[in-house]
Amino acid sequence: MKFSILKKLILLTVALAVVMTACGDGDGDSAVDGPTIRLRGQDFSEAVTIAEVYGQYLLAKGYDVEILTPAGFRTEAIDGLRNDELDLIVDYIGGSLTALAPDAATSADPDAVVAIIGPAYEEIGATLLDYSPAVDGDAFVVRGDSPATTISDVASLGYVFGASAQCFERPQCYLGYTDPAVYGITFAETVTVEFGPLLGEALAAGEVDAVVWNTTAPQITEQGFKVLEDDQGLHPAQNIAPIISTELLDAYGDQLRNDLNELSAMITTADLLAWNTETDIAKRESDDVATEWLEAKSLN
Amino acid sequence: MTVIAQAAVPRDVGVFEWLFDPDSWAGTDGILSSLADTVILCAIVVVVATITMVPLASWLAHTRRGEVSVSWLVTLSRAIPTFAVAGLLVPISLRSGWGFEPWPIFIALLLLALPPIFLNTYTAIQQVDPGAVDAARAMGYSETEVLFRVELALATSVILAGVRVAAVTVVATEPIRAFLGGDGLGRYVRDGLGQNNDGLVIAGAILIAGLAGLTALSFRSVERFALPDGVRRLATTATR
Numbered sequence: 001m002k003f004s005i006l007k008k009l010i011l012l013t014v015a016l017a018v019v020m021t022a023c024g025d026g027d028g029d030s031a032v033d034g035p036t037i038r039l040r041g042q043d044f045s046e047a048v049t050i051a052e053v054y055g056q057y058l059l060a061k062g063y064d065v066e067i068l069t070p071a072g073f074r075t076e077a078i079d080g081l082r083n084d085e086l087d088l089i090v091d092y093i094g095g096s097l098t099a100l101a102p103d104a105a106t107s108a109d110p111d112a113v114v115a116i117i118g119p120a121y122e123e124i125g126a127t128l129l130d131y132s133p134a135v136d137g138d139a140f141v142v143r144g145d146s147p148a149t150t151i152s153d154v155a156s157l158g159y160v161f162g163a164s165a166q167c168f169e170r171p172q173c174y175l176g177y178t179d180p181a182v183y184g185i186t187f188a189e190t191v192t193v194e195f196g197p198l199l200g201e202a203l204a205a206g207e208v209d210a211v212v213w214n215t216t217a218p219q220i221t222e223q224g225f226k227v228l229e230d231d232q233g234l235h236p237a238q239n240i241a242p243i244i245s246t247e248l249l250d251a252y253g254d255q256l257r258n259d260l261n262e263l264s265a266m267i268t269t270a271d272l273l274a275w276n277t278e279t280d281i282a283k284r285e286s287d288d289v290a291t292e293w294l295e296a297k298s299l300n
Numbered sequence: 301m302t303v304i305a306q307a308a309v310p311r312d313v314g315v316f317e318w319l320f321d322p323d324s325w326a327g328t329d330g331i332l333s334s335l336a337d338t339v340i341l342c343a344i345v346v347v348v349a350t351i352t353m354v355p356l357a358s359w360l361a362h363t364r365r366g367e368v369s370v371s372w373l374v375t376l377s378r379a380i381p382t383f384a385v386a387g388l389l390v391p392i393s394l395r396s397g398w399g400f401e402p403w404p405i406f407i408a409l410l411l412l413a414l415p416p417i418f419l420n421t422y423t424a425i426q427q428v429d430p431g432a433v434d435a436a437r438a439m440g441y442s443e444t445e446v447l448f449r450v451e452l453a454l455a456t457s458v459i460l461a462g463v464r465v466a467a468v469t470v471v472a473t474e475p476i477r478a479f480l481g482g483d484g485l486g487r488y489v490r491d492g493l494g495q496n497n498d499g500l501v502i503a504g505a506i507l508i509a510g511l512a513g514l515t516a517l518s519f520r521s522v523e524r525f526a527l528p529d530g531v532r533r534l535a536t537t538a539t540r
Contacts, residue, residue: 075496165494191400192490193481198390202481205394 032062034252039088040068042077044196045279045286046136046216046272050090050240052290057263060300063256073166074099082124087245093117093131094138094236096243098170106172110237127249129257131241132264134272136216138173138235143203144224150231151177154185154210161187162208164195173212176234183232197280200225216269218277240267266297313499319506331485331507338474338484338511345406346467349413354459357421362447370422374415382408383476390480400481405474412473413466420462424455453528460526464519472512475504485511
């Protein structure tokens, strides 16, 4: 009896050793020398795909990349950079603006937004690289049968408003919609709904009459909703842009900067919509969608 | 460019500063109103679970029916992840026009409350001293009288303990409702997480834990008073 337990233990140890050796084999084949780039996507499908695209692209270029399990949202991503848990994040520039300079004036011009957040990122030891032409902006979404065409039209409709918890404290979101100096809408009721497909379900079911979603949510056309025009210019420009630890960027020099800028320039808004359609409607895995896109562009 | 007059909500509130501020307690978004939401839903869940499970389990245990299948069923139902159940039910409920609340969270919590009440009632009745049951039969008690006046009486404290466990579990789990389009006491944790406001998260957690603790305490005193006189005398004799 005792012998068999011992034998099992030995077997287990050997098996573990084999597994660990096998896992260790992955190192040492990176073509570019430098520290590991730790990258983590925010926890919603579009951000996960974006992180996979950037991560797999850098891997294919020979960088040592660790794509971490997606977690949290913008605040966690920025905190990760600040606390040196992450080296690379990809964010929407207008979102970064609300997080880093919540009281700054918003602008639909990406360069104006970058002029504010660039220095703000420098303060936490990070560098904002070139923004992409791909935009995923805030969308004020209503059902297709709504008489409104602009957000201002909603003021008199007594709508029930649904959005994520983040929206309710943001000047560019709920605070701006209700602020008399901006839209001055009085909503009949507000409901906090987790950001994502549930927003569409709630809107379709008539639980809410208006939600704040993102412009590249494929369900908007899929479910016959419409995006109202932001006639007061409350929503900031929301191009995606990589933000990288300055220390890490300096370690690699211009090559990494150029590689990332080259990729950002190739991603378009249509790509974002196509990725979201794959992940949210066709229910495919983000990493597969990213791989296919990179293959189609001959980037990996 | 648009400049907004209203400033953003402060990122961090002090936990106790927030808890002791009368403004946090009042109003439709206040703690009192959230507390009422939570208590009402939990009370309904526990009452429904009790009035369905106690009679069913007593009868099954009295007649010694389905012992194996019952234990399997209960074990399986305990393995159900409540959040997943509620999360799956929300889209179904929305599509059927029943809204976010109360069905998804009610069903999920009910599934959580049923097993402890059922299991405690079943075991308590099953394990009543067979001598007492035989004595009652010998004295000419009918089967109904045996169940009500002997078995249920002797099982009271264990059954109530099952209800207490169910109530505490339900109260401690109900806050997931805030993540599924509802409100209740969980809203502070949800809002705090969404707005990166640690103070609010901690204050919300304190409120939830406090309510769960209070539920356990109040059930203890109910258990003390609800015990039938004969059983209480029995208990005092036994400990003497």
